[in-house]
Amino acid sequence: MEDFERRWCDAIYWFDSNFQALRFLSPLAFGAICSLAIILVFCAWVYVIRRNNAFKRRIQSLTDELAVVQQKYEGEVSWRKAADRVFGKQPGSAQSADLVK
Numbered sequence: 001m002e003d004f005e006r007r008w009c010d011a012i013y014w015f016d017s018n019f020q021a022l023r024f025l026s027p028l029a030f031g032a033i034c035s036l037a038i039i040l041v042f043c044a045w046v047y048v049i050r051r052n053n054a055f056k057r058r059i060q061s062l063t064d065e066l067a068v069v070q071q072k073y074e075g076e077v078s079w080r081k082a083a084d085r086v087f088g089k090q091p092g093s094a095q096s097a098d099l100v101k
Helices: 002-023 027-087 094-100
Strands: none
Touching: none
């Protein structure tokens, strides 16, 4: 607990000393620092938006691919059901062994 208190006091001291240093800067330097911070936040925001759009495109492509695979699977199931109705189920056949795997 003492370690936490010491670290907390160190962090508060660090913030306070940096705040005091900012107060004594000239208005031009303070404006430059604020402008740099705004530019960094804007760049991070643009990066997050681009990454989000890339994820959306990837999700959409995977959804489309899933629809195609699901349609193929349903077609295969309907063919297998039709074949079972026509030929009857054969318990020892290779076809039923494939279904178990």
